[in-house]
Amino acid sequence: MKSVLPALLLLLASPAALAADAEFAINIKDHRFEPAELRVPSGQKLKLIVNNQDATPEEFESHKLNREKVIPGKSKAVIFIGPLAPGQYPFVGEFNEKTARGTLIAE
């Protein structure tokens, strides 16, 4: 514990959080993601903007990305992800899991 706390404080103060992140947008329409496949660069932090155009809320969820966020109807949500190793990262809309499916492809 003794060695972890100062390291934690150092990390909190690091300027990493201030760097501008690459932005990517994805839409939810009729309980589907558009596009369903999104290519993103690996090895850097990304800002994913999910625009829910449906009137109903959706929950963006991905175990592999380690993310979950409720997006109310007719609104946008910001989700920070990465840096990702190259590979495929499936995600779903948990409230409409049958149709709302997509994949991030980090390369």
Add this chain to the structure above:
Amino acid sequence: MLGTLLIVFRETLEAALLIGIIAAATKAVPSRNRWIGAGIVAGILGALLVAGLMDSIAQWADGIGQELFNAGVLGVAVVMLGWHNIWMAKHGAEMAADAKHVAHAVRDGRRELSAIAILIAVAVLREGSETALFLYGLASGGGLDLRHALTGGSLGLLAGAMAGATIYWGLLRIPLKRVFDITAVLLLLLAAGMAGQMAKFLIQADLLPSIATPIWDTSAALPMTSTLGSLLHLIAGYEAQPTAMQVIFYLATLTLIGFGMRWTRTPSPAATLRTR
């Protein structure tokens, strides 16, 4: 309808298990039912309120309001769980030794009970608000879905409550003295898991660095979507691909509450009896 049932069940389960374990742990505390009930009612009212306000919460702080809210709620739950566990470490032994001889602990117990009420309220609030939002979405999506949403939702809620009741009755079959030890371990793991979740939301909001993503990957051996994986996630905060920061939060919580419990632990019941 089955989908609705499953989602509501999943959301209810965590709060229900927590309530079941807490109810078993505080069995010997006078008037604990009232406080647990108050926590549940406050949590449900809060959940409806939060679901109604989700649009504006989501817009707070440049779109990371939801993460801040979730992290805050989890933080409160972790602190209350820590308080409860440390309090139980102090008083559990004497309660087990002489369940009736708790009068001197009652004044202290009132604070403990309010901590429990808050803990249960925030647990219900967090899971309940997502459930309410989901059901609201179903209900407003199309007129026909409403009846299915209500049926599925009630059945899911019932199933979740039954899981909570099962763990409660299961724990009650164990002798009181052991129950304190077992619930303490269960709640300690729950608290650590919640702290890990809290870190996850702060990383998602870009307020904390992840340090290393993931620090390990057991998603092939024990995926989060498997029954065992999601059960372990619920009980012990298992993650198949956690970030290093989550693991740090997890271990720090485990260590801090663990030390707090050791620090305040009273001698074993046998020793207490001998000195009386």
